[in-house]
Amino acid sequence: MSIYRMDFAVYTDRIGECKHFYCNYLGFTISYEDETYLELRSDGFEGCLCFMLAQREAGAIFSGKGVMLCLMVEDVDAVYDRLLGLGVDITEKIGDRPWGERSFVVEDPNGMHIYVASAAD
Helix, strand or coil, X not given: CCEEEEEEEEECCCHHHHHHHHXXXXXXXXXXEECCEEEEECCCCCCCEEEECCCCCCCCCCCCCXXXXXXXECXXXXXXXXXXXXXXXXXXXXXXXXXXXXEEEEECCCCCEEEEEEECC
């Protein structure tokens, strides 16, 4: 599996406070924002730090606890098939998402969600 970007998403109901803290005190910039999701970037780092409400209308099934690891890969279908073949339990089946990604979700042994995605064709 070739990962070309890794992001962390924090489940929170304090998105506005996180935005203020990370942008005003730590110098992050906003790369995307809506009422349920905030994506921040820092100069010189390829990944993102994201904050999201646990329950959203659109999106993957998320536990609403802790953090979620987001792995961007070249061929999400190949990774999905490989994990299925290895007997890994899939939390959310693969599918095309309204924000332009094809993705699925698995859980690690600690219950942390791992969102695996590629840009949709």
